[in-house]
Amino acid sequence: MKRVQVAIIGGGPSGLLLGQRLHQAGIDAVILEQRSAAYVLGRIRAGVLEQGTVDLMDQLGVGQRLHAQGLVHGGFDLGFRNTRQRIDLHRLTHGRQVMVYGQTELTRDLMDARSACGAVTVYDADEVQLHDFDGTSPRVSWRRHGVAHELQCDFIAGCDGFHGVSRASVPPGALKVFERHYPFGWLGVLSETPPVSHELIYSNHERGFALCSMRSLTRSRYYIQCPAGDTPARWSDQAFWDELRRRLDPESAERMVTGPSIEKSIAPLRSVVAEPMRFGRLFLAGDAAHIVPPTGAKGLNLAASDVQFLSQALVEHYQQRSDAGIDRYSGRCLHRVWNAVRFSWWFTSLMHRFPDGGEFGQKLQEAEIGYLLQSEAAATALAENYVGLPLER
Template sequence: MQHRTQVAIIGAGPAGLLLSQLLHKAGIDCFVVERKSQAYVESRIRAGVLEQGTVELLDRAGVSERLHREGLPHHGVQMALDGELFRIDLHGLTGGKSVTVYGQTEVTHDLILAHQSRGANLVFEADEVALHDLTTDRPHVTFTREGVAHRLDCDYVAGCDGYHGPSRASIPADVLRVFERVYPFGWLGILADVPPCDDELIYSNHHRGFALASMRSPTRSRYYVQVPLTERLEDWPDERLWDELALRLGPEAASRMTRGPAIEKSIAPLRSFVAEPMRHGRLFLAGDAAHIVPPTGAKGLNLAAADVGLLAEALISRFLDRSEAALDGYSARALARVWMAERFSWWFTSLTHRFPEMDDFARRMQVAELSYIRASRAAQAVVAENYVGLPTALTTRLAGRGEATPLPAPPRAVA
């Protein structure tokens, strides 16, 4: 079966669906192909902190009504050092910016509903997805569904299919450069239908390890503790996990913590990952297909949305204005923001977690850094500016320096 579209989008996560919705608003035809089932895509438990820029993109896409009704605006974030809390005033330190707590599962649900309500070309459970002729002016995508072979001809392909998808794998090894840092620990998370212990997120550095108190709604909480990658879920019954959270978050937060049975419990490894370039011929990467950040800085979904905003702008310019300048500059502009978000997430992770090789000196450096942030409004402003999302003007200036700082051969490297 043969199809024709202007932009073939691989992946029906929030990045692919948001790109499709933005392009639809501009009158550009899209076809979204997803390998997993709709139920699987909608059930994935992921991030829940949206930057203001992400909310504005969802506004532009026309899918933010429920977000504004049910999302939780946050004007600050709490930090803790061995149980002692202090607050970063995001709103006051960034000229009025804030973040909104609204789960990625909810964003995905809203986007899928918008696609289905307008009868968009959105295919789930596609098998054998493959990308072809990406360096020609006639790229196409092939897949099978329920045993029927399909061919999708297009002008451009957007690879929004995550770390394990076929899009990045379609770029030749001598073109792609990969940078990666794998962390020696993971996050053990628990989701429970209990009210959160605070109105804002709490990032805790404790001598026993990192902890995070978060939420999905006023009645649903999400908590995490740092654990070695060798830990097993069966060794962490609910009671043990709640006890550990109470210790690491400290007595003030623990006194407000409500315990309850886990709805979901999992251990997620942490890594930093970037693939360059984010363009190969008529293929453009966005989101986890091109980069992954540790969740400490709440950047994953927001970075994907930033990619999508740039790519939508570039494709709209190409189809409506007949200009390819924005497409030519997409990779450099996107990577400038990616590396700044990677830097913040790496720094914030290093500041808040216990590393296996950490000695007393390294621990004292963490304590000194957090004490400085607590005492200095200027230091808090740096944290706040990065947490709410760096200004586009700043990352645009950085993009003028090229794809990234040049590094020596070989062309494929792991850092």
């Protein structure tokens, strides 16, 4: 039976970020991923990085391509009543900004770095099971190509998503889950077309929310609010483009370049938080512990902040013989998580049409958006949350 210091369950961004940070600190860690490397790289996910996430990539020595190809955004446009008004993030937050860089590319950078340094990632790990994490000698078992394997470790980091084995391994009654499911989803299209704007456009429209985003100067990502239970098959490319144009201001609708979709999918919107995020020697991180609506672009960034707290705690344990960081891990993470959940819920509520909102709800939205666009204080609060609150706040 092989032994490592940390077993990381899940080879997505949170697992890869943690693995790279632990390798950097000289801590022996193995990543176990249920899927193939090609499958992990094929997932289409978020692309807006807070400055803290960019800084973490730089600290890990994997930020070169991000800075060469990523798009720095100092603001975004808020569409309302067929007009657009810019939220100046850079000015309102005294120089802070965000970076648009696809999660697929970030994942590729981390995979390449892990391979280059010889760190171990096991792909196609089936039937992963976590054992004895409530004691002092945790174990992880799995099967690969029909062969059974087992690994002893000091700690287990669950970075395998909300439906992964890590959260499911927590004993009944030890975990409390807080949930809110929204009565709509996002229909998203990826296309090889230039973005309609050099920055994102968030649009509140009587027909529903729309978002114009991008992955590069030649690849665009667009979303429209759709009913819960809708299916991509119901939407032809032309129907999507027509509906998107209806929800934008006339100038943006006229300027938009359309084309065949590379990928088309529907994402449900939900807010979910599991508490606590530590169970003995098992830690939950990223989507294994929390999910937020994509409206505020917080999912990947929350995973990165979890990794920073967890890696600090593990480095303190091994290098300083202190468990203070381990004991504080869940509380530190959840303080930041709930701030992000609140912001994502607020921004989602502000920008979408709710089936049961009625005229009263629509008038409240209009009043709040009007106040936001006229008030420096309200715009500053939006900007501060969008670029990411400081790690220790």
